[in-house]
Amino acid sequence: MYNFTFHRPTTVRQAAGLLARNPDGKLLAGGHSLLPVMKQRLAQPSAIVDLSLVEGLSGVELKGRSVSIGAMTRHADVANSQVLKDVMPGLASVPGSIGDPQVRNRGTIGGSIANNDPNADYPAACLGLGATIITNKRRIAADDFFTGMFSTALEEGEIIVRVSFPVAKKAAYEKFKHPASGFALVGVFVSKRGPDIRVAVTGAGSNGVFRVTSFEEALKKRFAAKSIEGMTIPATGMNSDIHASPEYRAHLVAVLARRALAKANA
Amino acid sequence: MSATGIGAPVRRKEDFRFITGQGQYTDDVTRPGETRAVFVRSPHAHANIKSIDVSAAKTMPGVIDVLTGAQLATDKIGNLICGWMIHSKDGSPMKMAAHPALAATKVNCVGDAVAVVIAETVAQGKDAAEKVKVDYEVLPAVVDPAKAQAKDAPQIHPDIANNTIYQWHLGEKKDVDAAFAAAKHVTKLDIVNNRLVPNAMEPRAALADYDAGTDNLTLWNTSQNPHVARLVISAFIGMAPEHKLRVIAPDVGGGFGSKIFIYPEEVVCLWASRKVKRPVKWTSDRSEAFLTDAHGRDHVTHAELALDANGKILALRAKTIANLGAYMSTFSSSVPTYLYATLLSGQYNIPSIYCEVDAVYTNTAPVDAYRGAGRPEATFVVERLVEVAARQMGIDPADLRRRNFITAFPHQTPVIMAYDGGDYNASLKKAMEMADVKGFAKRKRDAARNGKLRGLGYSTYIEACGIAPSQAVGSLGAGVGLWESAEVRVNPTGSVEVLTGSHAHGQGHETTFAQLVSERLGIPIENVSIVHGDTDKVQFGMGTYGSRSGAVGMSAIVKALDKIEIKAKKVAAFMLEAAEGDIEFKDGKFTVAGTDKSAAFGDVALNAYIAHKFTGAELEPGLKETSFYDPTNFTFPAGCHICELDVDIETGKVDIVNWTAVDDFGTIINPMIVEGQVHGGIAQGVGQALMEGAYYDANGQLVTGSMMDYTMPRAHDLPSFHVGLTETKSPSNPLGMKGCGEAGAIASPAAVINAITDAIGTENIAMPATASAVWTALQKLQAPKAA
Incomplete structure (x- = not known):
């Protein structure tokens, strides 16, 4: 790890100011992606702006027809939230599948989606539920937020404050874990909220999280695994590495979508 | 059996310091x-x-x-x-x-x-x-052992043509070729034994x-x-x-060898x-x-098995290219030769065997012994061949094994080893009962109803452990002898220190070695300390690997204890004013035969040191003895592992649903520790079969250079193992021990791959059989969907 200056602001405003003054500074949320690359000397931010003392960034709240989750809410706290388990267990299961207990007790929703790792779980949930990402500057729809591998619509100095998920009557996540890392080799989030049907996929696409519109169309008739029986997606645009071919990933998208649908209807 | 003696499941004495963070590792020393x-x-x-x-x-x-x-x-x-x-x-x-x-x-x-x-x-x-x-x-770099000898391959070391370290062979080629020519059935397999990173x-x-x-x-x-x-x-x-x-x-x-x-x-x-x-x-x-760290395995092998019409094995031949990496590590040359080809007879009576091994340099990390060292590679070749042959010939795989088991001992194989004892039918029979093989067909039907393809795979393995008789290994090229040493120091108060040349790095020697001393001297286990790992304290010793600490290291302790008893009897004879020949030693007490005169072990120890009961002319003071024990043969642990697993038809994911291990390790000192060794070995073998694989790209970059890409087995990847034992004592050492440290890793890869191929109906699949690989194999087979 290289030297850096360490800042611990207590308000979002201070944090934004520090980021503005340190153009290559980095926000520290849970640190489970940032710290390993710093330790390996692959990243060398001159300043770290730690968000852990900023008030009001944590918690899971039911606000009318949405669930609002503070950006600094730990994965374990989301997974164990009774409020969330009552209204939308499908969303609660997403952070429960991340990493190991150590990661879940430190990692945060804000850090996860700001990093937009192409194999991360939360982006699938955000896109699969049509969440709204609320920053210190504006509200961004999930459909506009995830712009590619490790890239988002966030601008310089923009800080995620919370994420608002509309409560869907039916929602479920199915994940096929990467054998080594435990990230999603492929993860599929499905939801139905009135006429809004979403199928979002993480892990598989070489450009990050994406929606499967062909499945969504087919599910309009009936939100059930049967509706997409036999349907596939093309392997072009899928990731390829020693762990899985593009064909296998494309195949898993269809399998996991069916399984997620069965789970959502259970 | 006493509560702390041989055969007792004594809790490990060393664990307190380990699980309370008080171990002293090298990095803790400042x-x-x-x-x-x-x-x-x-x-x-x-x-x-x-x-x-x-x-x-x-x-x-x-x-x-x-x-x-x-x-x-x-x-x-x-x-x-x-x-x-x-x-x-x-x-x-x-x-x-x-x-x-x-x-x-x-x-x-x-x-x-x-x-x-x-x-x-x-x-x-x-x-x-x-x-x-x-x-x-x-x-330019070369990483693939199969390509290292090509004419256009980059030469890694000056003056070493074709990157070839040696072209070794064992066995009689002529006999083998003749047997193949006369065979009714020949099974051929191409096998890659995947490269592993030890990751202690x-x-x-x-x-x-x-x-x-x-x-x-x-x-x-x-x-x-x-x-x-x-x-x-x-x-x-x-x-x-x-x-x-x-x-x-x-x-x-x-350590695991690394x-x-x-x-x-x-x-x-x-x-x-x-x-x-x-x-x-x-x-x-x-x-x-x-x-x-020196990696393990990395063999490319073509192997063939010749059988007669009744499934009787006539001959085996194999050609292996072994990747030794960029440099020859300390014992690397022995692993794909004398630790590998000498075990190609498995548990079977095979009249002739011929094996050729080319060892090559590549631009990769050095490869050397890793848990099992050559013997997992041999077991994998033999047990895959036997399984495939049985299926090709329409013979039940257990039955084909039975038809070929060695049943008379000693048995001289055509590849150096002389097996001194064992009962392979007994371990197979017991394992089949424990695994309820009879009920497998019904379980397979039930699994199919849930979209799962169920398979069952055997591995009836043998290993040569208790490494090794010094003269024998010397004649095969070893630069050292492979005996072990022990010094038993009895203190004046009767407590005991054992200085051993063995080295514990997870095996529990501080407990098992103390159990031996406790039983033999009749003293509480708390009164025994095991000292190891310091050249200033301990006499020269050969260390721990090749499942040798029990069979060789403890044998040295037995020999030193024999000398202690002889000396202590002399002391007791002076104390009890009796003839030395009349002194009996039992349960920590010296008695004069036929009388009620006795002396406790502690009193004898004290008298050995105060030396008031005898003169210097009659007896040397002190009670401390040393032994260097050289085994007379390898030991031959063997057994049967049965893996039962489900393959998810849709994803190719393998779930092991049942694992049965029946091993013959000879005499067992501590069954709890032995069971732990078996568990760990199976976990590593399953890791090799399903998950682990070190991949270098064509430029020689290690793609699997971290835990993010190299898959280590985790607890949730494994079922609860059913572990059983059979026992035939090793005739080659005083305790009858055979060794248990490597068995799990040796037996298990073949059991897993035999079970997967049984489940999906293919002849072969490469390790690691990841979900992706199994799914790909299923696509090629266009396997019918389960009913």
């Missing part, structure tokens, strides 16, 4: 004025070093010195060596390339060290290491301390055999005379400590461990 070594490593798999400029690095804060391979050569520090001579079939000796601890002119794998920074802190060392300028001329929990570490006042060097390091390390570093590398070098291997957190070897880093730390006149410590991080 010396005043300690500095840290940070290595500058090659990012290229194959390159000439045109120049190294350390001037900028030397001016960095906290830097004490920056040393290179050129200085190492100037100081006449010798190369690392491989200590087992193998001769090619044409009689020529193996071609061992120079392996300097710091590369001076050429690097041959990613991670090859080219310089070392000695700094006040690791962080300062890393900062300075980045300032070392190395000008490389990058060369504690990474390697070394701390060297030079004492300028005495000119003595002390090395703390993560070694499975500190005396051998001292011998090699002294006699071959020339670091210091043996009596001026002390090697201490304190608590060591797992800590047997002498590595560049410990040599460099010793050399650097003498140069900078301060202690020098290096602790590997996990990334360095992936790149520089």
Whole structure:
């Protein structure tokens, strides 16, 4: 790890100011992606702006027809939230599948989606539920937020404050874990909220999280695994590495979508 | 059986300090004025070093010195060596390339060290290491053993043509070819035994301390055999005379073979400590461990089995290319030869066997012994061949095995080994009962209803352990003897220290060795301490590997205890005023036969030291005895593992649903520890079969260089194992022990692959059989969907 200056602001405003003054500074949320690359000397931010003392960034709240989750809410706290388990267990299961207990007790929703790792779980949930990402500057729809591998619509100095998920009557996540890392080799989030049907996929696409519109169309008739029986997606645009071919990933998208649908209807 | 004696499941004495964080590992040892070594490593798999400029690095804060391979050569520090001579079939000796601890002119794998920074802190060392300028001329690399001998393959070492270290063979080719010509059935298989990264929990570490006042060097390091390390570093590398070098291997957190070897880093730390006149410590991080710990396996094999019409095996032949990596590690040459081909008879009566092994250099990390070392590779070849042959011939796989089991002992195989005992039918029968093989067909139908393809796979394995009779291994090329030593020191108060040449790094010797002493001397187990791992305390010993600590190490203790008993009886005879021949020793008490006169063990010990009851002319005072035990044969643990698993038709994911292991380890000292060894071995074998695989890309970069890409088995990947035992005592050592440390890793890969191929109906599938690989195989078969 290289030297850096360490800042611990207590308000979002201070944090934004520090980021503005340190153009290559980095926000520290849970640190489970940032710290390993710093330790390996692959990243060398001159300043770290730690968000852990900023008030009001944590918690899971039911606000009318949405669930609002503070950006600094730990994965374990989301997974164990009774409020969330009552209204939308499908969303609660997403952070429960991340990493190991150590990661879940430190990692945060804000850090996860700001990093937009192409194999991360939360982006699938955000896109699969049509969440709204609320920053210190504006509200961004999930459909506009995830712009590619490790890239988002966030601008310089923009800080995620919370994420608002509309409560869907039916929602479920199915994940096929990467054998080594435990990230999603492929993860599929499905939801139905009135006429809004979403199928979002993480892990598989070489450009990050994406929606499967062909499945969504087919599910309009009936939100059930049967509706997409036999349907596939093309392997072009899928990731390829020693762990899985593009064909296998494309195949898993269809399998996991069916399984997620069965789970959502259970 | 007493509560703490032989056969008792005594809780491990060492665990208190381990699970309360009070173990003392090499990195926990600190010396005043300690500095840290940070290595500058090659990012290229194959390159000439045109120049190294350390001037900028030397001016960095906290830097004490920056040393290179050129200085190492100037100081006449010798190369690392491989200590087992193998001769090619044409009689020529193996071609061992120079392996300097710091590369001076050429690097041959990613991670090859080219310089070392000695700094006040690791962080300062890393900062300075980045300032070392190395000008490389990058060369093409070869990583695949099957391609290393090609005419157009890059030559890695000068004067070693075709990157070929040796072309060795064993057995009678003519007999085998004749048997194949006459065979009714021939089964052929192409097998890759995948390369593994050991990943002991504690990474390697070394701390060297030079004492300028005495000119003595002390090395703390993560070694499975500190005396051998001292011998090699002294006699071959020339670091210091043996009596001026002390090697201490304190608590060591797992080895699995990877800590047997002498590595560049410990040599460099010793050399650097003498140069900078301060202690020098290096602790590997996990990334360095992936790149520089000796890897395991990495064989490419074509194997064939000849059978008659009744499924009787007539002959076996195999051609293996073994990847030894960029340099020959300490015992690398022996692994794919005498630890491999000598076990190709398995549990079977095979009249003739012929095996050819080409060992090659590649631009990858060195490969050496890893849990099982050659024997898992042999078992995999034999047990895959037998399974496939049975299926091809329409014979039940268990039945084909039974038809060929060796049932009369001793049995001389055509590949050197003389099996001294065993009962292979017994372990197969017991395993089949425990695994409820009879109910398998119904379970398979039930699984199919849930979209799962269920399979069952056997592995009836054998291994040669208790390594090894010194004269025998010497005749095969070993540079050392493989006996073991023990010194039993009885203190005046009757407590006992055992100094053993074995080394514990997870095996529980402090418990099992003490159980032996407790039983034999009739004293509480708390009164026994096991001392190991320090060349200044313990007489020369050979260390721990090859499942040898029980069969060889404990045999040495038995021999020393025999001498203790003889001496103690002499003391007791004086105390009890009886003839020595009338003294009996039982349950910690010396009695005079036919009388009520007795003396407790502790009283005898005290009298041995106060020496008031006898004169110096009659008896030497003291009660301390040493033994060097050389085994008369290898031991032959064997058994049967049965794996039952489900394959998810849609995803290819394999779930092991049932695992049965029935092993014959001979006499068991502590069944709880043995069961733990079996569990760990199975986990590693399942890891090899389903998950683990070290992949280098064509440029020689290690793609699986971290836990993010290299899959280690986790608890949730494994079911609860059903472990059973059969027992035939080894006739080759006084306790009848056979060894249990490697069995699980040797048996299990074949059981898994036999079960997967049974489930999906294919003949072969490569390891690791990941979900992706199984799904791909299913696509090729266009397997019908389950009913």
